[in-house]
Amino acid sequence: MKNEKRSWFKLVFFGLVVLLASARFTDADFLDREDLADNIFEATTLDFANRDTANLTEKSLFFNIFGLQPTGFAVESVRIKKEGNLGFTYQVVVEQTLGNPALCQALQLRVMRNWQLVYEGSVMAFNYSGALIEENEWHDLVMSLGLPDDAPSDLANQNCGFNIYITTMSGEQGSPFTDQEVLTSQIQTGGWL
Amino acid sequence: MPFIPKQAITASLVRNLVIIVGVAAVGLASTQALFRDVEQSQQGVFVVGTLDMNVEEPSGQVAESIVVSNIGESTSIDGGKTWVVNNVGSLPGRLTFSLDNIRNYENSCNEPEALEDVTCGNPGEGEGELGENIETTVTLTKGGSSSQVITASLATDQASSYQTQWIDNANDPIIPPGGSVEVTFAWSADEYSFGNEVQSDSVKFDVVYELEQVISGG
Numbered sequence: 001m002k003n004e005k006r007s008w009f010k011l012v013f014f015g016l017v018v019l020l021a022s023a024r025f026t027d028a029d030f031l032d033r034e035d036l037a038d039n040i041f042e043a044t045t046l047d048f049a050n051r052d053t054a055n056l057t058e059k060s061l062f063f064n065i066f067g068l069q070p071t072g073f074a075v076e077s078v079r080i081k082k083e084g085n086l087g088f089t090y091q092v093v094v095e096q097t098l099g100n101p102a103l104c105q106a107l108q109l110r111v112m113r114n115w116q117l118v119y120e121g122s123v124m125a126f127n128y129s130g131a132l133i134e135e136n137e138w139h140d141l142v143m144s145l146g147l148p149d150d151a152p153s154d155l156a157n158q159n160c161g162f163n164i165y166i167t168t169m170s171g172e173q174g175s176p177f178t179d180q181e182v183l184t185s186q187i188q189t190g191g192w193l
Numbered sequence: 194m195p196f197i198p199k200q201a202i203t204a205s206l207v208r209n210l211v212i213i214v215g216v217a218a219v220g221l222a223s224t225q226a227l228f229r230d231v232e233q234s235q236q237g238v239f240v241v242g243t244l245d246m247n248v249e250e251p252s253g254q255v256a257e258s259i260v261v262s263n264i265g266e267s268t269s270i271d272g273g274k275t276w277v278v279n280n281v282g283s284l285p286g287r288l289t290f291s292l293d294n295i296r297n298y299e300n301s302c303n304e305p306e307a308l309e310d311v312t313c314g315n316p317g318e319g320e321g322e323l324g325e326n327i328e329t330t331v332t333l334t335k336g337g338s339s340s341q342v343i344t345a346s347l348a349t350d351q352a353s354s355y356q357t358q359w360i361d362n363a364n365d366p367i368i369p370p371g372g373s374v375e376v377t378f379a380w381s382a383d384e385y386s387f388g389n390e391v392q393s394d395s396v397k398f399d400v401v402y403e404l405e406q407v408i409s410g411g
Contacts, residue, residue, distance in 0.1 A: 029406035030244035030284065035293075035399055036276075039259040041347065041380070042395035043323050044266055047303040084303060084392075086266060174268035176388050179305045 046168060046177035047084030048132065053077040053140055062164060062183035063145050067190035073108075073146025078183060080132065080139045080166060086175055087133035088168040092141075094126045098161035099187075106155055107187060112142045123162065129169075147189065159188040245282035246368070246404040251275050251375070258400075259378070264323065265392065273379035278402055280368040286404035288366045290331060290376055291356040295349050295398040297321035306392040324348045324396035326387040327380050331355070333363055334375040340364070347380075347396045367407055376402075 052059045056079070065074050080090065096104045104124050111119040111128065119126055123145060130139050147155070164183040248256045256276050264270055280286055299310075299317025307313055312320035324347030331343035342362035345351045368374055378400070 029408055030242075030282075030286075031406065032244050032246050032282070032286070032404045034246065034248045034256075034402045036248070036256055036258050036401075037399045038397055039400060040395060040397045041259075041261045041264060041323060041327060043264040043391045043393060044262070045303055045306075045392045046265065047305055047392075049304070085263075170268075174384065175265055176268065176384050177265045177305065177392055178389065 044086055044177075045084035046086040046088055046175060047179055048080060048082050048088070048090070048166075048168070048181065050166065050181045050183060051079040051081050051138075053079045060182060060184060063143075063185035063187060065145070065187045068147055068187055069190050069192055070147045070151040071149050073144050075142065075144045077140060077142045080130070080141065080181075082132035082135070082137050084177075084179075085135075086177065087131065088175070088179075089129060089131040090166055090168050092126065092128040092130075092164060092166050094123055094162050094164050096124065096160065096162045097184075098159070100155070100158040100160055103155045103158040103187070103189060104160040104162060106147065106151055107160060108146055108148055110144045113139055115142075126164075145185075145187070153192060156189055156191045159186065161186045242284040242406075243282040244284045244286055244404060244406045245280075246286065246288075246402065247279050247281055248276050248402055249279070251277055261380070264382075265387075268384040269382060270327075271379070271381040273377055275375055275377040276400075276402075277373055277375050278368065278404075279373040280370055280404065282404075283370050285367055285369050285407045287407050288363075288368055288374060289356070289403045289405070290333075290343075290359050290363070291401045291403075292347075292352050293399045293401050295324060295347060295352045295396065297324040297347075297349050298395045298397070300393045300395055303392055305389040309388065310390040319349060321391070321394035321396060322387070323391045323394035324351075326391060327382050327396070328386075329378060329380045331359070332377040332379070333366060334377065335366060339377075347398065352398075368404065 050059045062076050105122055107123040109123040109126050162185050167180040168178050259274050299314050299320035301315035302313035314320050327347045330341050332339050332341045343355055343358040345354045
């Protein structure tokens, strides 16, 4: 019993020592604090997608033609849809990825937007620009690709691969954000005399 | 029957009693003030000082938080905000400035961002890259002279740097009662400092002012 009392005494004494030691470093000063909470910097977005004009799913494969003949053609379409906050201008260009350059040059492209012809000529020279500014705005491009009537026979049984690059361009204010989408195409000609 | 027997009254007893009474009389007489005056002050009060500050816009309006949106709309961003800190108490105070609770959010990723940034949480606290691309400075103006005391970014791990640099560079800014100082918080980011990796990101933080009583020798 006596030992128990002594232990309690030691404990209380030790506690007091700790309390007093720490009290030495505390301030009893007045303090006023002002918080300006939830300051915020937030970035916007720039984004678009190539979508199938029928089911609106994302689209990256475009023309895929086998056995193309002179006078023959195929039709494809794409919806270029703004999906970010920032409006932008875009540019469409074509680059060959594989195959016979002469065939690629010979392929004729017609492009319509809102059923208005906006381009007619060699697919390799296709260059088009547009602007998507409003929320959820889109452009539907309908394209036909074919061989002219007078395609020489040395283009028979050849192939041409090309990509259609759709790239945002910096506007007047010069956003550092960019986006680029690609439509991949592959063309193989058949045989003819 | 007498209270004290007659045979107990001796000459020495009488002498001792006379001495005791005599000493007591001299003692009492010597400790008595002959003149006495009492003045009572009825206006004596203890007054506790006050420590109080307010933070306001230079126009005198209540200070508002910083809101900068649509970052990425133009090539670069820059701006600033000035607060006036007034000591409206009766005691001098030492001012400290700090940024607390810096939170960088990813806010998910769109396709262009995902091509450059593998962290795409929503909100993705701590995963955002916007704050590390925004450089800030804090300038203290006191008594007509200004000095830049802090340079740091809004990266999450920079919070302690604001406090440390203030302590090191603000030169013990004490505001007397009725006095004031101006604190300007400026931000900037140039076109080469960020790209698609910050799309949709945000950074939030609290600006904290503390005015601590200045005690003698403290």
